[in-house]
Amino acid sequence: MRHALPVKWDGHPILWDTDQGWSSVSDLMICGGTTKNGWKGCEQCHTQVMPRTINGQVCDFTPHRLVLFRCMTCGYTTVSELTGHGWREWILDESDYGDQGSNYLEQGTLI
Numbered sequence: 001m002r003h004a005l006p007v008k009w010d011g012h013p014i015l016w017d018t019d020q021g022w023s024s025v026s027d028l029m030i031c032g033g034t035t036k037n038g039w040k041g042c043e044q045c046h047t048q049v050m051p052r053t054i055n056g057q058v059c060d061f062t063p064h065r066l067v068l069f070r071c072m073t074c075g076y077t078t079v080s081e082l083t084g085h086g087w088r089e090w091i092l093d094e095s096d097y098g099d100q101g102s103n104y105l106e107q108g109t110l111i
């Protein structure tokens with residue numbers, strides 16, 4: 001079955017912030033016209049249109065944050081993961097939307 005969002009992260013359930021839901025990255029605009037995440041356009045279709053974003057939390061032993069970005073033009077999706085060493089960026093592919101979720105040992109690409 002294909003989920004709209006990854007259901008697991010390295011085997012741990014993900015709680016997506018569906019109360020707040022999807023928002024536009026332009027909501028995060030700060031002074032100077034740059035965004036907090038440094039969006040420079042979609043790497044896949046090269047649109048400059050801001051992606052949609054949704055926040056999530058990995059229910060690991062030590063819960064940590066995910067921020068998912070999805071291009072509204074082509075569906076290209078990346079996830080920023082806040083680890084103890086700072087933010088890491090991941091590109092999601094089709095396999096990440098299955099019942100097993102995203103598992104970096106087998107799938108996904110570290111940017």
Ligand SMILES: [Zn+2]
Pocket residue numbers: 042043044045046047071072073074075076
């Ligand atoms: Zn795109």
